[in-house]
Amino acid sequence: MLKITNLTKRYGTGDPVLKELNLTVEGEQLTSVIGSSGAGKSTLLRCINRLVEPTSGSVVLNGTEFTNLSRRELRTARRRIGMVFQSFNLIDRLTVMENVQAGRLGYISTWAALTRRYPKDDIRRAFELMERVGIAHYADKRADELSGGERQRVGVVRALMQRPEILLADEPTASLDPKTSEQIMSLLRDLANELNLPVIINIHNVTEAKEFSDRIVGMRYGRIIFDDKPAALTRAEMDQIYAGVPAQDRAEAGAAA
Numbered sequence: 001m002l003k004i005t006n007l008t009k010r011y012g013t014g015d016p017v018l019k020e021l022n023l024t025v026e027g028e029q030l031t032s033v034i035g036s037s038g039a040g041k042s043t044l045l046r047c048i049n050r051l052v053e054p055t056s057g058s059v060v061l062n063g064t065e066f067t068n069l070s071r072r073e074l075r076t077a078r079r080r081i082g083m084v085f086q087s088f089n090l091i092d093r094l095t096v097m098e099n100v101q102a103g104r105l106g107y108i109s110t111w112a113a114l115t116r117r118y119p120k121d122d123i124r125r126a127f128e129l130m131e132r133v134g135i136a137h138y139a140d141k142r143a144d145e146l147s148g149g150e151r152q153r154v155g156v157v158r159a160l161m162q163r164p165e166i167l168l169a170d171e172p173t174a175s176l177d178p179k180t181s182e183q184i185m186s187l188l189r190d191l192a193n194e195l196n197l198p199v200i201i202n203i204h205n206v207t208e209a210k211e212f213s214d215r216i217v218g219m220r221y222g223r224i225i226f227d228d229k230p231a232a233l234t235r236a237e238m239d240q241i242y243a244g245v246p247a248q249d250r251a252e253a254g255a256a257a
């Protein structure tokens with residue numbers, strides 16, 4: 001279970017962009033965080049694994065308080081949190097298998113990693129996961145030879161190789177075409193279920209968020225102002241979450257659907 005309590009983040013001396021925020025996530029559900037640009041969605045996700053340092057508050061993952069960890073402890077604890085990025089963050093000149101095995105860095109020796117002598121179990125698991133997401137036949141292909149959707153699948157498998165207790169996805173579909181984007185959302189939802197893995201996604205496309213999520217969290221100015229099932233996200237709720245956002249931008253964000 002992830003329990004965030006009174007989380008506040010202030011960059012420099014500016015106003016807080018997260019304000020005493022509370023959120024609990026558990027179970028194999030896909031939670032989408034929506035909100036207009038600048039609402040604090042990315043900051044929230046990045047405060048969980050301390051890619052961004054929280055100013056105050058608590059982040060507890062299955063009993064471990066993340067905000068108190070030393071740098072060294074954090075390096076180890078971070079492996080428990082998988083992360084998927086909008087820009088995939090793959091190493092282009094490496095193969096799919098090598099990229100996927102990067103999820104095991106920190107678990108295996110540097111020598112094993114450098115010489116590509118991955119443990120048998122890791123290779124087996126990599127193939128299982130790559131098979132599951134449909135990229136096993138690309139194992140030896142260079143990452144830069146893949147399409148966006150395929151690259152994101154590599155990113156997902158790499159994160160899952162860590163055997164994470166939770167998966168965070170920061171706009172995982174924002175660089176993809178609409179059809180591929182839906183496929184990745186559907187994949188993330190199914191994996192959450194199959195692996196009994198809570199998944200939190202920061203997403204702009206509200207139509208997709210509604211279609212694929214079990215839960216929607218709506219943010220505005222660093223606070224959560226909506227937290228419910230997708231069906232409860234009515235036009236009136238949307239108007240509050242996106243108040244002041246020009247109509248054309250809301251349409252872009254999928255809000256007009």
Ligand SMILES: Nc1ncnc2c1ncn2[C@@H]1O[C@H](COP(=O)(O)OP(=O)(O)OP(=O)(O)O)[C@@H](O)[C@H]1O
Nearest residue numbers: 011012017035036037038039040041042043044202
């Ligand atoms: N490194 C930083 N330094 C200073 N301010 C920052 C930094 N990162 C984010 N901010 C500010 O914090 C606020 C929240 O940003 P954040 O990226 O979390 O919002 P968001 O909801 O994810 O927006 P978007 O959907 O546009 O990515 C914004 O006002 C942004 O300018």
